[in-house]
Amino acid sequence: MDEVIGVSQRHPAKYWHVLGDGRIQCDVCPRDCKLHEGQRGACFVRGRVDNRMVLTTYGRSSGFCIDPIEKKPLNHFFPGSSVFSFGTAGCNLACKFCQNWDISKSREMDRLMDSASPKAIAAAARAHDSLSVAFTYNDPVVFFEYALDTADACHQRGLMTVAVTAGYVHEAPRREFFAKMDAANIDLKSFSDDFYVKLCGGHLQPVLDTLSYVHHETKCWLEVTTLLIPGHNDSDQELGALTRWLAQELGPEVPLHLSAFHPDWKMTELPPTPSATLGRARRIALDAGLHYVYTGNIHDPEGGTTYCPSCRHATIVRDWYDIHHYDLTPQGCCPQCGSSIAGHFGTLAKPFGRHCLPVHLGLDA
Amino acid sequence: MNLSLPESACARRILAGTVIVLGAVLIFIAPETWPGMALLALGVLVELIGMWLAHHRRSHLKQFHDSP
16 A cells, blocks of 8 residues: 655646546656545656646755766766756656665655755855766655756856656657756666666667657757666667667767666675676677766776867876876867867866765755 | 675674674673683674674765666
8 A cells, every 4th residue: 555645745736637447547757656535646746636737745855965967967067067966756657777776765754854945055066166966876856846846046146957867758848858958867777678677677769769859959958878787788789779870870979978787676685797798788888989987886998088080189187987087178178189079168277076975955946 | 895784784784793702702701811811802893893783774876866
């Protein structure tokens, strides 16, 4: 039986409709949860109360941190800047390899929660000199209304907004969501529908649709991440197909992050991704024509460096989230050949570094 | 030395509990002599390690890429 939704957890939710049999269907993501009174959706945080959909996590967070922007990961969106980051609880996918399961699978909301209004989050981000606010840790699609109100508050204060998402969202909320995001990192977990069905409880095509939509029809800066899981999505064939699709459908300038998996949640029997696998995957992606391919969650200065696609000059040298060398003009051009590097760049004063600073906003902020 | 902690919360709780009990036993059996003082100190150290294990909550993940 579903946990009762408390009075304080009933923020009106968008995107739902009543079905002929009396149930109501959530239209935020392709899971299309159909709910009786009192039930929660698969994400656990959207539910039905008094014949309408509510969001139970509005104004509550699993915690706030100031992170380097490279941790999202975004390597071409104001490198070296800090991003005020937060998430809530719940997720609309059910990945067996979830790297964030203590948040995404949380059923103990009150134990996890910090509270903060959208305006308080924007004010705190501004007070901590962050350039942007990220909706991350769990998928912001499930706290859609909270994320968008916070995005509005951030833009009013001159802050930018960043989404870290799996892109598993329906067309109408997708349009509204990404219209308010300045940058996004979207997880492409595999290039196999079978993988999405068996390991994530979802499907591939809606994610591909989101990637195409964000890149071609919005001003939101896009980077893509694929977590390489040994034996599941790291074959030459699959990586070739995935990277060719990215190069052909999105073009060569969308950065791709290939991240190392660590054993977690229900896939603890697998080994961590070997460095050699990440190197092989990076070579496949570069051969497919992608200009910016990075390895992540390992120490690999070669795989963390941004090279000019024209003259191969190392413009930004990174190791993990540390920037060791930065050699770009404020306009984002290579100083050697003048070619433009795709992305959004500014003047780098002092890189934020690899540390993550927890921030406590306090109750009723 | 590459020391890795158990990934599952259950396994980590069992390990922490075992270490805490071991520390308590060391403190309990320490005789009132100078060598006993060393055993007592070792017991306190083991207790602290056990408590750290019990509260150590996947902090190593904080350095990894965000992954929704």
